[in-house]
Amino acid sequence: MVDVKKVTKLLGEVVSPARVSDKDFDLIPYSRDLSPARQKLPTHVVIPESCEEIQGILKIANEQDVPVYVRGGGTSHWDAFLAQEPGIMLDMGKMNKIVDINETDLVVTVQPNCTWAKLDRELRKQGLTYLCSEAGGPAMTVGGSVMKAGSGPHSTAKFGAHGNTDVVTLEMVLPNGDVVETGSAAWPSAGKFERQCLGPDLAGMFIGAEGILGICTELTMRIRPATDIQERLVAIMPTLDSVIEFGHFINRHVGDEYLQGIYLWVDPSAPDVFMLMMDIFGYEEEIVNHRREKIIAKVKELGGEFGDRAPADDYYGHILTGLTDLFVAGVWHFFGSGTLRIDDIKFMYDIWKNELIGKRGYTKAGFGGQVLPRRWLAFMVTNYREPEEWDELVKMCDGIDEIILDGPVVPYGVGGRDGLRNIVASRDTGYYRLLKTLKRTLDPKNILQRGIFIPEEELR
């Protein structure tokens, strides 16, 4: 049981009292994310402004045995950053600065709540870019993306999900308050220029851990020169087999770096029409033209046809500013999602078409995915009406998740009790046992993100 007033007083001693609240109306906005996860109220919300303040908050949390949760843009799709137990919610909103743009080393250092849109705006002023992949619009934060190993429709066939190759160094506050820097930054007299330097890649331990092992307070990421050459294609492919073969072509025959985005969309109203949206990547017009011609030839060879690029312009063009008509048909839910081999996309598609549309008669969810290097990140997505369709929808989606994850699909996003954590725990893999060992070692009181990824009872 949290002694709310006592904790409020203590928190007010390490951050300004003006940035601590235990008022019900200030807490309730932090009780939901973008998913249908049930409302979960924290006991406090705190807005830290520095690494030192976070250290102070964690000290209080350990002493008072109050869990701490971390909130970035608040747009998680799977209950990964909601207070599973009564506890302190850190609103990271004010830790959003661009610390340094290093044009010569081609790295940028940002605080975690810097949004992709803000970063891109500033980088482009200097002819640079990051190539953000996520379609989360203006609210999507760099720290949030990396801590969940995020990805999206603009995922680069060359670079993959956030964290694959682009994270150079991280600054993390561990649950006990220690500050750790990874990569080259781990060596105090060096700089922030390389991911794999001193011993094991500890950055990889934090990426995708959904914040359970530490709170990210700074990230250094690779950046690259911007390209103003834009070639965008929309193709309609005749079969899923042709999509798969095209995916292999991109990966094997012409190299990973051809496309910034290759995004498959199948609308439930036309489940046998496979639309591919593609952004061709390259710095020289000659090279881009060459790649475009090769892609056009391959699509035609596979029986595909090219169409109006307007849907791709609308979609890709709004990745950082916000996709349009997002909730016109109701609020969003992503489900049945995960990463899988290129050939295995047929497994997911069959479940979508036969289980969801065929057996369950649910015709409101689309099927989509993007090719990353050597794999897909695929998903189903629907709009639904709250509150009336909520319970039924969640029950149905949970059922689809179970079927999907029994197949060749790795969960994408684990989250809390309304996410996939119970499915992950039930597998009891060596990986999972190691993760629990790490968690127990770094966070013996299970302070940080308690109940996220690993059910609380598994750590007792």
Next chain:
Amino acid sequence: MRIEEYKDMIYACGRCNYCKGIDFDDRCPEIFTQYWESSTARGRMAIARGILEGNLDYSEDLAERIFGCFMCARCKEECKKAAQIDVIAITKAMRADFVDLGIKIPEGGDKLAETALSSGNIFADTPAIHNQWTEGLEFTKGSGTLFYPGCLASHRFKEKTNILVRVLQAAGYTLDFLDDEQTCCGTPLWVTGKVANAKQWALDFLEKLQARGVKEIITPCPSCFRAFDEEYPELLGLETFPISVRHTSEVLEEIVEKKKLKFTVPINKKVTYHDPCEIGRYRDIYNPARNVFKALPGIEFVEMARNKEDAFCCGGGGAVKTMYEDHSNNVAVERIQDFIKTGAELMTSICPACELNLTHGTYAAKIEVRVLDVAELIAVAAGIVDEEILDADYFPDD
């Protein structure tokens, strides 16, 4: 509760956070001043939903989050992409719920509405004081075209308002004026949630206007413009207001387009323009002022980084000035930073509330610069007033 009418919209919030923006507080002046997610549109929808579901109650503590909203509609603009939630309507309904439920609202808001109700204007001016700005002007009773300045232009901007009328009259508009019969348009009532008297207020006002033979209202105040054109019809159950209402932005543009005045005096200044929320985002009126500038000699026009749909509030909206003056002033100072970055010599707008708050912003930012109405530039260019009013150290008598 009045928010029940908006239940569908409240539940339509998909929590995407577009409303908050890319840089924490670069869009919403409320989160700029209050930090909390509860200050954003997403937060307000969560609060409204909590109230609808019985998990949260209206309370005196909550008032700052609801009455601290500047009602600038920046979030509503962003939500056009996502769920098309009318955040302003919901905010108004929440404010009205406070009053209906007898929960104390901020003292300044209470006083604002009570003063308007008891004295007829928001400054408790006597008619003689309220009409001082008309000195030297003549009006034509029964002309059918009513010049309605509103409280702020009457009380605070005597010289500006006088100049505006001289411009309009020089351009050939035959104006009527309510004189001692002028009262507030009623905006303070609905903006503070005190809507119980609003319907009668609107009915009485309409009767007064019709009895006088008013066919058209010209007003420099975006709030008054919207009061007549939007709020009155809604309150009175009319499809449209039976009298034509125009904001001066459109009239000044008409003067330029139809060449009703000759512009012979060069302004010779670098000028920027602040888009008032209530004609900009509320009504898509962005270009008239910019078109006027194109026609005036010697103006080098430069945009602020946040302009048109993206314009940051001046801090004068939502009656926040009367309830949380520090918040209002802080927002004004932030907006003045946008002005400073342009390197412009003159800040202009076309709303008395914006011009007042931005002027306060210049004081707080410790810069000497004039915040002028677009009409004042026209007046200088047309030789109606001396160009000294453009000087940074010019200080009007009012």
